[in-house]
Amino acid sequence: xxxxxxxxxxxxxxxxxxxxxxxxxxxxxxxxxxxxxxxxxxxxxxxxxxxxxxxxxxxxxxxxxxxxxxxxxxxxxxxxxxxxxxxxxxxxxxxxxxxxxxxxxxxxxxxxxxxxxxxxxxxxxxxxxxxxxxxxxxxxxxxxxxxxxxxxxxxxxxxxxxxxxxxxxxxxxxxxxxxxxxxxxxxxxxxxxxxxxxxxxxxxxxxxxxxxxxxxxxxxxxxxxxxxxxxxxxxxxxxxxxxxxxxxxx
Numbered sequence: 001x002x003x004x005x006x007x008x009x010x011x012x013x014x015x016x017x018x019x020x021x022x023x024x025x026x027x028x029x030x031x032x033x034x035x036x037x038x039x040x041x042x043x044x045x046x047x048x049x050x051x052x053x054x055x056x057x058x059x060x061x062x063x064x065x066x067x068x069x070x071x072x073x074x075x076x077x078x079x080x081x082x083x084x085x086x087x088x089x090x091x092x093x094x095x096x097x098x099x100x101x102x103x104x105x106x107x108x109x110x111x112x113x114x115x116x117x118x119x120x121x122x123x124x125x126x127x128x129x130x131x132x133x134x135x136x137x138x139x140x141x142x143x144x145x146x147x148x149x150x151x152x153x154x155x156x157x158x159x160x161x162x163x164x165x166x167x168x169x170x171x172x173x174x175x176x177x178x179x180x181x182x183x184x185x186x187x188x189x190x191x192x193x194x195x196x197x198x199x200x201x202x203x204x205x206x207x208x209x210x211x212x213x214x215x216x217x218x219x220x221x222x223x224x225x226x227x228x229x230x231x232x233x234x235x236x237x238x239x240x241x242x243x244x245x246x247x248x249x250x
Contacts, residue, residue, distance in 0.1 A: 010147050014216050017150040020250025021157060021209040022227065023234040025202035027246040029077075030235070031178045032195040033085055035098040041224030041231060042109035043073045043203050044210030048219040049116060049128075051211045055136050056126045062136055062215060063149065066208055073207020074200040080105060081199040086192065106225070113221035129221070133214040146215040153212075157205065158247050165243070174198065 022044060029037045047069040054065035084105065088098060117128040138145035165171035177184040177194040185191050213219065238245025 010144070011216065014146055014150045014212075016250055017154040018209040018212055019227075019230055019234050020154045020247050021205045022231045023238065023246035023250045024157065024161070024243055025077075025205040025209075026231050026235050027238070027240060027243050028198045028202040030240055031243075032081075032198050033089065033098060035095055035102065036232065036240075038099070038102040038228060039080070039106040039109060039224075040102075040202070040206055041226075041228030042106055042113070043077065043206030043224065044213060044227055045109070045113050045219075045221055045224040046073050046076060047207035047210030047212075048214050048223060049113060049120075049221075050207065051133060051214060052120070052126070052128065052131060052219060055133055056120075057124060061138070062133055062211065063138070063145065066211055069207040069211035070204035073210075074204035076109075077203020077206070078196055078200045080203075081196060086195075110221060110225065117221050130218045131214060131220075132218060134216065137215050144215075146212055150212055153208070154247075154250070158244075161243060170194075170197075 022040065025043070026037060026040045029040060050065060050069040050072055051062045054060040054068065055062055058065075084101060085098065088101065093101075120126045120128040134144075140148045163171075165175060173184070173189045174194050174197070176187075177189055177191045178198075181191045184194075210223070213223065217223075234249035235246050236249065238247065238249030
């Protein structure tokens with residue numbers, strides 16, 4: 001049997017690791033709204049353009065600005081929940097209506113990313129479509145940095161989520177709110193706060209994943225639309241309603 005091409009193996013490791021982060025985020029949003037979020041892939045594009053901006057305009061290292069990708073992606077996701085989804089859910093919007101809403105948000109975010117890409121090109125003469133940031137990657141023990149950092153980041157994220165969900169009061173509250181929001185409210189759990197934090201985490205993880213993708217795969221405003229099918233596939237393989245299942249699916 002022929003050996004697997006190292007490049008193909010590396011690509012599989014990186015892609016599956018980053019897909020895991022996106023799948024966890026999609027599962028978190030599904031657990032709170034019970035609606036698949038078709039706009040979730042756009043967080044990957046947000047993260048990719050945070051990295052592009054950091055590298056080209058601020059002369060930064062891609063890894064130094066992962067925290068910024070997490071914050072921006074998390075805030076966008078949180079805004080979606082507070083401004084759009086929570087009011088619609090309170091008004092009794094149907095699952096179909098909420099799904100259509102996620103598609104509308106996807107188109108809005110895609111338009112914003114296209115506008116920002118054009119701005120970078122016209123204002124700063126930066127290649128902002130189908131761009132690669134691999135020349136800015138670092139070397140770790142003779143390996144491309146993204147090949148080491150992406151699986152490490154996925155493993156650390158899963159470990160932290162396990163500890164938070166099982167070893168902290170907030171984690172217990174989160175699991176209770178997701179399992180039965182009405183009962184959780186009765187016993188004094190702030191369900192809205194739990195859901196808001198869940199959405200922030202989901203957007204942040206998706207954005208971090210996208211921030212690393214251009215180090216191996218091409219970045220583009222519509223990259224979220226291209227990857228969302230794989231994210232759904234990974235989440236569905238894991239059961240869609242299980243965070244740990246999303247890891248296996250990824």
